[in-house]
Amino acid sequence: MRRSITVFPELTDTEVSAIMETRKQYARAFNMSAECLINNSSTSKRFLHKVQYERIKEECPTLPTGLIQCARDVAVEAVKTWNAKRTKLKQKKPKKAERMKRPSMKEKCTMRYDVRTITLRGSQLTFSTCGRRIKTIISIPWFFTERYSPSEGWKLKGANIGIDRKGRVFVNLIYECPDSINENRGGKIVGLDRGIYNIVTTSDGVHYGAKDARRVKRKYNHVRSQLQEKGTRSAKRRLKALSGCEKRFVHDQNHCISRKLADTDDVSVYVLEDLSSMNMLRLKGKSSRTMRKWISNWSYSDLEFKLTYKCQMNGIRVETVDARYTSQKCSVCRTIDKASRKGNRYTCRHCGSRMHADTNAAINIRDNYITRVMQSGQAAVNQPHGWSATGRPETEPVGQTLTSKPSVLY
Numbered sequence: 001m002r003r004s005i006t007v008f009p010e011l012t013d014t015e016v017s018a019i020m021e022t023r024k025q026y027a028r029a030f031n032m033s034a035e036c037l038i039n040n041s042s043t044s045k046r047f048l049h050k051v052q053y054e055r056i057k058e059e060c061p062t063l064p065t066g067l068i069q070c071a072r073d074v075a076v077e078a079v080k081t082w083n084a085k086r087t088k089l090k091q092k093k094p095k096k097a098e099r100m101k102r103p104s105m106k107e108k109c110t111m112r113y114d115v116r117t118i119t120l121r122g123s124q125l126t127f128s129t130c131g132r133r134i135k136t137i138i139s140i141p142w143f144f145t146e147r148y149s150p151s152e153g154w155k156l157k158g159a160n161i162g163i164d165r166k167g168r169v170f171v172n173l174i175y176e177c178p179d180s181i182n183e184n185r186g187g188k189i190v191g192l193d194r195g196i197y198n199i200v201t202t203s204d205g206v207h208y209g210a211k212d213a214r215r216v217k218r219k220y221n222h223v224r225s226q227l228q229e230k231g232t233r234s235a236k237r238r239l240k241a242l243s244g245c246e247k248r249f250v251h252d253q254n255h256c257i258s259r260k261l262a263d264t265d266d267v268s269v270y271v272l273e274d275l276s277s278m279n280m281l282r283l284k285g286k287s288s289r290t291m292r293k294w295i296s297n298w299s300y301s302d303l304e305f306k307l308t309y310k311c312q313m314n315g316i317r318v319e320t321v322d323a324r325y326t327s328q329k330c331s332v333c334r335t336i337d338k339a340s341r342k343g344n345r346y347t348c349r350h351c352g353s354r355m356h357a358d359t360n361a362a363i364n365i366r367d368n369y370i371t372r373v374m375q376s377g378q379a380a381v382n383q384p385h386g387w388s389a390t391g392r393p394e395t396e397p398v399g400q401t402l403t404s405k406p407s408v409l410y
Contacts, residue, residue: 001312003154005144006172009125009136018131019161019169023109025060025130026071030105032056033075038102043080048072062130066117074112078103110162118159125171127161138171153177187268187316191366192261193326193358194272194300197344200257201358203366208257213250217297220246254303262310270307270316271369273323273361275300321368331355331363 089097118127160172191203330348
């Protein structure tokens with residue numbers, strides 16, 4: 001597990017100038033490394049060090065060896081990501097893949113440091129630059145040191161150093177701890193359905209609505225369009241002031257929802273649908289313009305990221321299942337019928353069961369995971385589809401009565 005905290009050390013003008021010069025040479029080392037890897041069709045750190053290290057030392061004579069190796073590692077990771085995206089894009093749009101921009105780093109970059117180039121002893125922080133090593137005193141917030149104390153295994157593994165828009169030098173300290181937290185195996189399995197109108201709907205019937213988020217997004221979208229149409233100097237200043245407001249609101253909302261879910265005591269596993277290929281809908285052209293706009297403003301991956309690391313601290317696992325037919329399938333009789341769903345209501349045309357469409361999808365997500373676990377031979381403690389924790393049907397079918405209770409999965 002990894003956690004990070006950002007601090008702003010007080011530095012002199014000479015030290016800030018040294019950091020700025022270090023950024024320029026760091027970016028030059030990154031660009032030379034990335035260009036060498038792409039031209040030689042390689043992603044090997046050993047090959048890059050053997051071929052390019054001496055050349056980088058000649059171009060960046062004052063850059064410390066540790067930072068050269070950090071820039072090399074970042075370049076290797078960037079080229080690997082670039083190769084993967086380019087290979088995926090070649091299958092659909094080969095011409096666009098050929099024009100894909102190569103990875104590069106600007107002079108105003110953020111530098112990655114490792115344990116060799118940055119140290120923290122108590123409150124004294126030291127890190128390497130093109131000049132001498134900078135020593136400064138920092139203050140880490142008390143809530144961070146209490147929650148992630150060294151006695152529990154948290155150690156400093158690196159940092160990111162840069163300069164923000166206001167000209168302040170920031171240090172993003174990265175702490176790491178082994179994944180040794182005991183899992184909560186006595187809880188239940190809960191399915192989570194993520195949507196545009198309801199941010200999250202649980203298989204227990206709890207809804208976290210997106211009314212406020214949609215209102216804020218409409219507001220900022222309208223304000224941006226009005227200011228961009230006006231185009232005056234004051235309008236541009238206002239646009240700059242509004243930059244990031246919507247993003248911060250959405251992040252805060254996702255933090256609150258994920259914290260509520262992670263703090264639930266009687267849950268051992270949260271099951272989500274795999275939405276990793278959701279953005280491919282825009283490439284395939286299978287969605288309307290309005291739907292593509294909604295999908296582009298949908299922060300489903302950010303919510304999954306926040307929920308995963310918060311649940312990990314509380315011993316709750318987060319699993320994913322295939323998303324196909326979860327919204328079209330009846331959670332009681334398992335019949336797949338697209339016409340059974342109308343808006344946010346699901347009325348099965350086969351067995352007559354009625355419930356909220358998102359709740360029905362969340363139950364299907366949970367049941368798909370239980371089925372997968374049973375087939376793999378692992379243990380799962382939960383009720384099968386159509387039955388609540390009390391042993392009674394979650395929905396009462398119209399024209400049909402469930403006379404027998406399915407056996408509980410152990």
